[in-house]
Each structure stands twice: as structure tokens, then as C-alpha cells.
Amino acid sequence: MLLSEVGYARPASVDEAVRLLAENDGARPLAGGQTIVNVMKARAAAPDVLVDLGALEDLRAIAKAADGGLELGAMATYTQVITSGDIKDARPILAEVAAQIADVQVRNRGTVGGNICSNDPTNHLPPVMAAAGATMTIAGADGEREVSAEEFFLGVYMTAVGEGELLTKVTLPALNGAADGFAAITIGTDGTCIVNAAATVSRDEARVALGCVSATPVLLTVAADEDAVREAVAGATIDPPSDVHGSADYRRHLAAVVAARAVAQAKEGS
């Protein structure tokens, strides 16, 4: 409950934020704080400097992209995602999944960027972004670069966002007839995920991303048919953890179940 001493800055612009992140050893961005503050309470790991992104209003924007896809500001909160008309039109799965994350209080402050950059293996959004083929825009000292979801997630609490860099935007392609699905087995109703999976189905091909079974989402491209999906998951190289909530075998079995259910939901939609 009692954090170690930490430096704090609240920049007014993205450039200033990037500069602070680059110039200060051990600096980490502070978005909604719904993960990093907990880790600091346990003093399990501690950043030396927190760069508070709260003042960067333009990172909160949610807008339809030119091609009918979606542009989500990294600081958009889950509550914004749940209530956004653009998202309901362009990519309703985001609102549906955001509504299952934690509770009202966390959703009022937790952000899209925070969820995918903390990349806790049980987080909801990394698999959704992987299945949807999202693109992450990362700002750095020498301008912005784009990284695909496949390349973005590197490890637990580790993504392609490097020292001195900042995720500013997530872009999702237009559905164009495709449809999304998500399924999870959770601890209690809408609790922490024991296993989850997201799927995006276009025509008869499914991109399925498995969560909670590895340090990062495991993406499979397979025919959008239940047996094929189950087989693909059974053959996938995953290394699920064993813990209080389930053994590795249980998670391995559930991965096939939630993958099939996510694809089934997507097929209904498309």
C-alpha cells in the first residue's frame, strides 16, 4: 500500500512526454495506473520516474479512420470505448470486451494503451488486437513508427515500446464484412481471465488469438470451422502456467473451447 519514492512529471505534450521518457533512466508512462500502481504497492517492481499522460487530451480521441477502420487514442478509457458510437458502428467487439474488464471504477480510469502495454498475460485487449490485426503507432525521439500487433507483444509487461518511446494510437482495419468474437473463462462473473481467446473471421478464414496461455497472445490462422480451430489450438505451441485457478492441462483444454466459442460468435456476426 506504501510505494517507494518515485519521480513524477506531467508533460503537456507528446513530445515532452517522449523527451522525459528518454532522458530519465527507469522512466515509465503512467496512464490509468490500474496495473502499475498495484505493482508499485507490492514493491515487486518499481519505476524510478512516472511520466503522467493525464494531460495529453488528444491521446484520448476515438475516431473513425478514412478506410472505415478505427483510430483509438492510447489514453482512451474503457468507459469511453464502451460508450463510443464510432466503436459501436466500426468494431463493436471492443465495447463488448471492454465492458468485461474489472469493474466500473477501473473502467473509468483504465486505458486501452495501458491494457496492451502492461500486457499481463490475462489482459483482455492484447488477444483482441492480435486477432483484429491492429497496428500500434509508437512515438519516439525521431518521430513515429508503426508496429503490427504480431510484432508488438514481446513478453510479460514487455512490448515493442522501448525506452524513451510512447504508444500514442491503435488503429484497427475496417471490418468489411468480417466479424469479431471473444470468449473467456473467468474467475467469477467478469473476473480475471483463466483463459481467453479473440477471433476475427472473414469469409471462411479465422484469425484466432489465444490469451493466458503464454507470455504473449498466440495467433493462429485457420479455417473458420470449429473442429479445425480446436485442432489448430491442440497443435499450437503454448506453455500455459499452472496456478491456483487451473492447471496447465486445464488451460490447454479451455484454450480450444474458448477459441471455438470466439470463432462461433464471429461467424454469427459475419
Add this chain to the structure above:
Amino acid sequence: MTTVAPDQVEAPQKGFAGTSIPRKEDKRLVQGEGVFFDDVKRHGMGYVHFVRSPYAHAGIVSIDVSAAEAVEGVYGTLIGEEVAAQTDPFFEMSTPPGSEIRDYALAVGKVRFAGEPVAAVVAETRELARDAAELVEVEYEPLEPVLDAVAAAEPGAPILHDEAGSNVVWSGKFEWGDFDEALAEADHVVKIDRLYFHRFSSTPLECAGALVEYDKGIAQWTLHCNHQMPGIGIVWMAPALRVGTDKLRIVTQDIGGGFGNKITLHPYFVALCLLARKLNRPVHWTEWRTDQHTANTHGNERTFLDVEVPVKADGTMLGFKVRAFDDAGAFPRYEPLGCIIWAQVTPGCYRWRHVLVDFTQTCTNKSPTAPNRGYSRMQQLWFTERVIDVVAHELDLDPVEVRKRNYIKSEEMPYETPNGCVYDSGDYARCLDIALDLIGYDKLEERRKDAESRGKLLGVGIGSTLDSGTNNFGQSQLLNPELQFSGNNEVATARLDIFGEVVVTLGTTPQGQSHETVTSQVVADLLGITPDDVHVRAGHDSYWNSHAGFSGTYASQFAVTGLEAVKGATLELASQIRRLASVILGADGPDDIVLEEGMAKRKDMPEAALPFMACGAIINVNNAGLPPELDDVTLNCRYVYRPPFQVPDHETKFGNLTLTYATQIHACVVEVDRETGVYEIVDYAAVDDCGTRIHPQIVEGQVHGATAHALGAATFETFPYDEDGMLLTSNFYDYHVPHALDMPPLKTGFIESPSPFNSLGTKGMGEGGGAGIHCVCAAIQDALRPVGNPVVTESHNPYHRVWELLQDPAASRAGIEVTGR
């Protein structure tokens, strides 16, 4: 035979008792104006942070606090050596070897569970205290931990307490009736090799803590805290601190839930007392959630081995035999009392007469256990309910019918159990019928088919629970004949102040059980005033002199001991008012005076009336000329209630261990997803019988809350340890407490079987919710019968456990054997 002669029950005239009046506690609590210990602040107070052991079992080679003490803003520290020098070990209740255990406020020489406090640091701010705590250098010499109660009893197991030379805290045999006769008479004997009740806790939302002040002038401590059993707390703390009991003033106002977890706080509080004295400054300690899970008390963890149940073909149960192992954790702090408390409900709700129990309690390198809601009785009741369901299924009988055949009948009440306890009143079969009706039991087959059509397995389960209330502490002598504890008591004072206001103080420590409100109802009815006219002081203060040895709020006893103490003090006050008014108004005698609307009136001439204000004024400020026969009238009455107990017989361990037995019969319907083991409670009913209901809404609230604890434990809540002795659910992230979306809609019903053993007919009823664990286990076993008839042998059934039962039903049946004649 020690049946207590039932005295005549005065049905309370339909006054305020029996109605759900608005609660007096609410006004302050809904405005955030309650006073919980962490809200209390003192000028110059230091914040305490405990340095805790990362090891489950290790020797302490050295502790160096110099770096911590050098930090500016750090007021001081405390380590085990100082505690061992300045205090004596806490009083141990057990017989050897358990009695040889030396338990101090901090670890001395050795650490015995991960999270055990090794040193304390006091600093100007909360954050600085934690920073400085990280500078305390402790060198450990890791030892092998033992983490299973059964293994701990085996020769060669690592020994926790070298001075005791064994991990056994207490062991004993209980033999009632004639088990061999039962075997001879039985058509079948059902054997179950292992049943396991898991470790968990009711985790009150407010963690433990205290602000402790030391008054150097009178060498006395004041503890603003949330201890829920101050009477016993002081009995442990005073001798350890080598001071008289009056040197420890315990003050509580609002407590954020207790459920038994705030009974054994004495080690922490003794450390705080030493610090307050050493630094001559108030010290303030707040336990955080992770500290509470890793190092505060847990509920009983009990393993039942080699169960044998002789039974007739028609399902009549004759008795049971079992070897039970109970896990006390690193230190027996309320234990070994749990080794006898289960005997309050030996037969559960059933009429079997032949019992053989071999009971052993051992120490393990885990956090100490202590009374957690349902303490030791819940474990025994779960055992009897599991036996009923397993035997019924193995003999292809309907568990509902087997219950009805074996339930103790209401006409047999008061019913004496095989070990001499007396079930005062109740109608179990009728409660079961109400519960079955509430869940639509007769339409279950249709629902089972509908569920199957959706790929779900439907199951129904019953859970019967007795909530034994008001302990006879004489049962402790069955563990250790030399113990000088027996009976029970509670205290209350009632007085008329100078302006005629009725002021009541209690000895209890409510943590949400609405004592101020329920007390005001009883007092109002007895004095002919309204509850608003009764001022019940909030909380507990040992300075009020309204407490005794067993004061506190625990073990479902307020509705009996608390209210009887209140009734005793109020009747004495009423009698004194009538005697005073009789003299002042010139009536023939006190019996000619009646108390109505805050007045003492002559029955024959109601206009001749003395308002309470006048009575208060006369005695307090205007008492010249009062006749000598009123010399003892003070209008300030203290009453100590003692329940009618005898000391049970040491040899046969026979005798009445509790005064009242409330009943709760629960029934639930679950739907299990065959593919994932995930299950949902689709229907739930709880039927309660706690004798006379003083405040029905409050009784219902207790039923809802206790059921939520049970459903949480049945599916989500567990305290497992890894092989290094690390607790795997050390905070609310992994220890999932049910929230509003997790709870199924609860249907409730009730009947009232007044207890003949106290004048109000009431029964303590806060701990009957364990039935939720029993009925979920039964419902899962019923649902899975079509897929291999697996047996539910554990109290905790998370989704992955149900999936394992679905995958390999035979594995769960390996320990089951039915021998037929």
C-alpha cells in the same frame, strides 16, 4: 444426564421486540462518521511497519536494525530478543507436548511461517516506516518446512517447536455409544478413505490494527482497536506483559467485520504495547490485506481419514468412525479449543448414536488458525453432510429421503446427543420441506432435461447446519483437565441518568450485528419506552466496567448472553424505579406501579405518575429525606448473566457444551457445463430457525451474509501453499471474494422454535451459513452422477476441480468401498 431444566419462556409481549425498527447504528455509518480504529489519530504518533519472514521455516542467525534506526524520522524498533526479555510466553491451553510451545509477540530465535513478524520499525510516516523496514538486515538459516497436518504427525517430520519436541499440539480419542454393536447391526459399512475440508478465511473487509497509547504516569495502556473478544484478549496479554489486567484498557467503537479473525490479535497488540512504552509515544499499526492473508488467522483445515459408516439397507445411519487431523498452523493461539468445539454438534442433525473419533491437531509452517465463522462446527457438519450424501448415493437412495429418515425429530427435543449435548428445539424436516418448496423440488426432472438440452448437467443439493451458540467453556477441561475455564458470561449496565435518559453499556464488541438496535428493543419493552429513548453506547470500553472474562462477540452468543445480561440489568433498573415511585407516590408497594411512556404510574391512580426525569433527579441531585429502605436504590444497575452449565465429565467427555442450537437448512440447484467444469447456481434457498426473532430484518441479513461466505469458500476462496510454504492467494487479486454479480438470487424462509433454555427464547445464529458449502458439494455430486458417479471429497470445488471429476470420475471413487452383509 445433565439436561438443564427448561425454565418457563416468557413470550415477549408484542412490543418493539419482533419488529424490524430502523437501526440506530445507521445514521453515523451511512455518513462515513463511524469511528474505525484507523480513523483515530494522536499528536506525535508513530506508524509501525513489521518486518516479516520471507521463509516458512528458518533459524534467525542475526538481526541488525542499526541502518533502519539511523534514518531521520525513524522513532525506534523492536526485535524478538527484547520481547523475550520483557515478556513471558503466551499462556498455552494444551497438555504436553502442546503446552511446551513458547509463543511470543515477535519471532524469537526461529521463524515458523512466511509473513511472521520478526521486527517492528516505527517512523513519522507510513511510507517511511516501510522504507526503514527494508533496511533491517535479518540473516536466516533456511530449514525444511512441513505443510501438511498428517505428515507433520509422522516421525522424522521437521519439528517446528524444538522445546515441545513434537508437532502434535493435542490428540485424543472420543468414544460414545458402542461402535462395534453398530457394525454388528449394520447391513452395510460404507468406507471413505479421505475427506478434506480446505483452509480459507472470511477475510473481514477491515483488516486488523490498533492505536496504542502508554500513560507513563499510571503505567497503563489504552488500545483503540478492533479486538472482538477483549475479555480473553486481556487474559492472554496481561500475564505476558507482566501487568494486572486493569493496566490494559481496550476501546473499540466501530469494527469492520470480524467473523472470528479478530480474536487472536494479542501477539501484535503486545508488540505495540512494548513499542508505545519503549518510545513513550502513541504507536499506530494498520494491517494491510496481504499481511492479513499471509499472517493473520485462517479457518480450520481438517482432514478426515478412514471413515467407516455402519448403515441399514433402508438408509438408517447407525454411527461413524473417523481419524481426524486438524492443522493448527505455526502456533496454537485459540487452539487447541477447536479439538473439542466440533463435539458440540458431533452427530450433526442426525440420530445416529455410535461414534468413534480419533482426533489429532498438529503444527505446520503455515499461518496460525483461529475461530473463523462456523469455527470447528462447520467442519464437523460438512463431514456429516458429506457422509449422508456419499452413503445415500452408494446405496442408490435419495439423499433427501435419507435425511428425513435420520433427522432428529422435533418431538424428541430437547434431544440429548451421544456425548451429552442438548439440542434445545427445532424442526429440521419442516425446514427442509420449506427449502425444497422454495427451489421447486418437485419440478426438478423437467429442469434437468431442459439443462441437458443446453449441454448442462443439473444437480440439487441439501446442506443442513446447526449453529451451536453460547459456549460452555468447561469443554476446554476435556482437552486439559487442569484448565480453570468453565461456563460463560456477559455483562451489561443500565441506568437512569440525571435527566431520566436510559443509558446502557454492553460487554460485547459488535462488528455489524446491530447490538445497539436489538438491545434498545429489549430495554424499551421492559421499561415501557421507545427504542429512541434508549441510548446504547457504541462499541466497547473496558473502562465502563461492563465486561467480564468471556466478554466479546463471537460463537453466536449475543442473542443469548448479551440480551440476557441486558434484560437482567434492565429488570433490576425497572424494579428500583418502581420501588422509588411507590414510596414517592405513596402506593401500597412496587407491584402497584407500572412503567409506561417514560413514566412510573400508580396502577390504581394513573394520573399519579413520576416521569423518569424526576426519578433520575431525585436519586442523583435531590435525595434528602429518602427512607432507609431505598438506600440500595441507585438507578445504576450492572448485571452479569451466567448460562446454566455444569463442568462436563473429564473421563467420558460427556456433558452439555452449548446452550442453544439454531438451525439453517439450505437447498441449491446447480448447472454444470460438461465441457469446462464451470457451474452456476440457478436456484438457492436458505431456511432459518433461530428461535425468537427480535429483529427479523437483522436475522435475514445474517443469513444472507453467512451464505455469501459459504458460496465464496465453496467455489473461489482458498488458502493453498506451495512447497516452499508461500501462500498462493495472498491478496484479493487471487483470493476472489464473491461480488454482487457472483451471488445467485437468495430465497429465504424461516420458522421460530423458541429455545427453552433462556428467558427470551432466542438463539445465537450468526454462523449457520456453512450449509452453503455442504449443499454446493452435494449439488455437484448429484449433477455428475450420470457421468461416472464421481464422489466430491473436498469442500472446495473450483471449476478446474469439477473438470477433473468429469475427466476421471473413477479416481474420486478409488477411496470408496461398500461392504454388504
Add this chain to the structure above:
Amino acid sequence: MEPVTSKRITVTVNGASYERDVDARRLLVHVIRDDLDLTGTHIGCDTGNCGACTVIVDGLAVKSCMMLAVQADGVSIETVESLASDDELHPLQRAFSAHHALQCGYCTPGMLMSAKHLLDNNSEPTENEIRRAIQGNICRCTGYVNIVEAIDAAARGEVPA
């Protein structure tokens, strides 16, 4: 600007403005309870799960143990102490008492602020919407039965005077 380890913040709490120097590492809940002595807001866990510390910040229910005090510079905070106005209880407070929606009262302040946030945004919530609104508020005494009834009654205006 360069990172600092402590900072002066200005925050409006229940209509009153406060200025305090706070360490960057200090949680908002500790400032509310220890520095501003508004002890109605409680702490029940150390992982942001229990919601006992729920307050309303700029109109949104948040957990004050999951916010650094420095993040609250310039915001307006409502705590449980703001619900009653000159001794006239808020409808939710009266409904909680009428329906016995509290026993120990430790979760009640946070529960009331979540309920207020719900009714501020949804005047006719269904039972499921009520349960979702308090999903982040753990209660260990009531099993939530009476809390849901109380919030429903307050929403429908059926509350004793």
C-alpha cells in the same frame, strides 16, 4: 519541466478547496484519510479490488487507492461526507438504512458513492445494471441482497422521509 518527488496540489473536496504538499508516491486515499481527516473513505485491500475507497472524481466513480494524489491536482472530489446536506440524509442513505443494506458499515461509504455514480448516470437501472455498478465494491456482511434492493428503492424514489 523535470520530474519531482513531491508537489503542491490543489484539490476541491466536497466543495471545499485544499492546498497540500504531497509526495509523488502518496496515494490519494491516504491524503483524503490522513491529511484531510475525511475518514469516511476506507481501505479494504492492497490490490485495487475491494472498492471501499471509492470516491467520485470529476463525476466518475474511481478507486482512490489506485490514484496518486499528485494525479488529483485540480480535480473535484466527492466523498461520502458530501451526501447528506445539513443533517438531511441523501435518499440513498435513507434507503440503505430502511432496507438494512449495511451491517458493519465498512464498505458502505464506497458502496454509496458507486450507487450515486450509477443513479447520476442511469435513473432507472435494472437489477443487473445495479449489480454491475457495485461489482467493484466487495461487502463481506450482507451478501448484497439488501444493497441491491436499497439502490432499486432509491432509484424509484420509494424511500422513507
Add this chain to the structure above:
Amino acid sequence: MKVEGTRRYEASRERVWDVLNDPAEMAGLMPGVESFEIVDDTHWKAKVKVPLGLGSMKMSIDFEKTESRPPEHASLHAKGKGVGAIMSMETQFDLGEDGGGTEMRWQADVRILGQVASMGQRVVQPIVNQQVEQVLNALDARVAAKGGGTAAPPEGSSGAEEGIHPGSPEAYSDDPKGPTHSA
């Protein structure tokens, strides 16, 4: 928590052994090492600031070489003390001749005690895998630096290799070594 695997090097056993046997080299392998001190040829200490994504964990680690049968087998005991965390690790390296190069079979049994363990097993397990992976990558680099040629892509059953992208932001380079996790 047991993690194991094999690594192949173009270098001779003796060269790989030179790295494993030299405390100065071994101390430098730890992720986020800030300083180290050689006590004697079987004992050394290192102060590290392990990067864990959301922040770093400071730890002082004492190493002791428990077994040494050059050039085929070495085993190491490491005990780390950090803020609210105690780490104890037993590692073994077995070097076998494999054509011109060396095949190293390694095993590590890592135990984490204290507050960090409260972050939940499902997070601690992958984090430990990531750190072990970093040590092996640093070892590859050291062996290569001694003229042993580039290390062949690792295979092995350990969780460390599969499913986890070995790179991390600190060591982010354009062509990440080893298999990316996602197909």
C-alpha cells in the same frame, strides 16, 4: 520452478567452459547488472536492477560454484536478496562434444519467496522464463565474442524457448534472434 533446455555452440567445449568458469564473465550475464565483485574463483557477488517491464527490481545476488568438472559439467548456486523478494537458484550445465561444436544441456530450478510471489504465479513463471532466456542470450554473445561463431538457433523443451519472444525492449534490434512466438 524448473526450466531446462539445450544450446549448441560452434565453439569447442573448452571455450564455452572458459566462459562458464570465469566469474567475471558469468557475473556479466545477469540482466541489468550494475556492479559485481569477485570474492574468489568459486564465489562472486553482483548488484542487479532486473528490468521487469513495469519497473525494475533491485537485487544483490551471491553466486557460488558448487561443482566443477571441466570441461563437461558445472553447477552453480545463486541466492538473491531484493526488496520484498528472495530468489534462490540451482543451475547445472553439461557440455557435450557435438561434431566441431558443443552441445550444452542446462537446467535451472528457480524459487522466488516473499512479496513478489504475491504477484500471482501466472505472472512470476513467465517473468522467470524471460530472465533465464536473457542470461542464455548473454552467454551466447560471450561465447561468440570469444571467436566461437554465431550460436545456432536454440531448441529445447523449456518454456524459455517456446512461445516467448527472447527479445526485450532493452535488447531490441531490427532482426530479433530466434523464433518469433506467433506463427
